[in-house]
Amino acid sequence: MTVIDFNAFIGRLATSSGETILPFFRTSLSIDNKNSTDFDPVTEADRAAEAVMRRLIKANFPQHGIVGEEFGTEREDAEYVWVLDPIDGTKSFISGFPIWGTLIALLHRGTPVYGMMHQPYIGERFSGDSGSARYQGANNTTRKLAVRRCASLKDATLFTTSPRLMNDADRAKFQDVEKGVRLTRYGGDCYSYCMLAAGHLDLVIETELKPYDIAALIPIITGAGGVVTTWEGKPAQNGGRIVAAGDPRVHEAALKILNA
Structure with missing residues (x-):
């Protein structure tokens, strides 16, 4: 199976996680601290979004591995492994700023072959497969992503x-x-x-x-x-x-x- 075959499924993961997270954003939600020496927040939104993505992966690709921020690793030595961060930027999330996103990666034999950053509040998706990268906006406008040259x-x-x-x-x-x-x-x-x-x-x-x-x-x-x-x-x-x-x-x- 090629990365192209996974595109639609990765879109489902992004949509489902976004629908799970958005009801929590800019609300009064409980916050836990994962770190005893510093502030490393986690919310119910983080856990719920990762749980939704894990359920979808297990239902569709039970042979795949999963590495997630909130619920650890499963079958990390599998040929295909999903790497999930339900809310990257939780400190911005709990502060009401929309500079956070859901990170979804697909690894093949340990190498990232596809990645997506989904920001459901703004409605943006950034995705790439190492050969090309794309942006999709809230109104479904799409364009190719390209870095800029900088000589020094x-x-x-x-x-x-x-x-x-x-x-x-x-x-x-x-x-x-x-x-x-x-x-x-x-x-x-x-x-x-x-x-x-x-x-x-x-x-x-x-x-x-x-x-x-x-x-x-x-x-x-x-x-x-x-x-x-x-x-x-x-x-x-x-x-x-x-x-x-x-x-x-x-x-x-x-x-x-x-x-x-």
């Missing part, structure tokens, strides 16, 4: 969700890169990577990412012509310290500073 770091726009999420050593390295760019903005979570794929910014640098934070975004970025690796220049699907860039020249320049 001094012309680049840099994003990270928050430097406070980095340890002291990584934050210092990030700030070394930050000194050399034209503009830095904070926030965005998964949206930053999608805006990179759409050609609106040039560089995203983050740390401490989990596989479900990045796996779906890799085919979108590479499909749009960008590059995404770890700080060490290795494949990014397992998470960790991540660098994504629209232009390989900016990616190389950032890696040089981060590893100096």
Whole structure:
């Protein structure tokens, strides 16, 4: 079975999860903290959306594996594995800001071959299969995604969700890169990577990412012509310290500073 055969099903996952999440957005909902030393929120919306997607996957592809943020892993060594983050950007979600999204990735023998970021409140979908990437808007308008060229770091726009999420050593390295760019903005979570794929910014640098934070975004970025690796220049699907860039020249320049 090819990735094309999964397209309609991935659309069903996105629609079903979105219909589950939206009734919770901008309401008074209970919030749990998953971290004893920091604030890592999870809501009923996160859990309900992942449960819906897991049920659909198990009903249609019982032989597939699943890796999810809220309910762990099942058959992680299967040929096909779904990697799910029901709400990437939960802190924005609980604050009422629509810069969050549902991340759905399909791995084939450990490699991300398809990814989608769905924002149901705005009605946007960003998807990619490494060979190409697409945008679908609320009125069903579609267009191909393409990164923009950026010759040097001094012309680049840099994003990270928050430097406070980095340890002291990584934050210092990030700030070394930050000194050399034209503009830095904070926030965005998964949206930053999608805006990179759409050609609106040039560089995203983050740390401490989990596989479900990045796996779906890799085919979108590479499909749009960008590059995404770890700080060490290795494949990014397992998470960790991540660098994504629209232009390989900016990616190389950032890696040089981060590893100096």
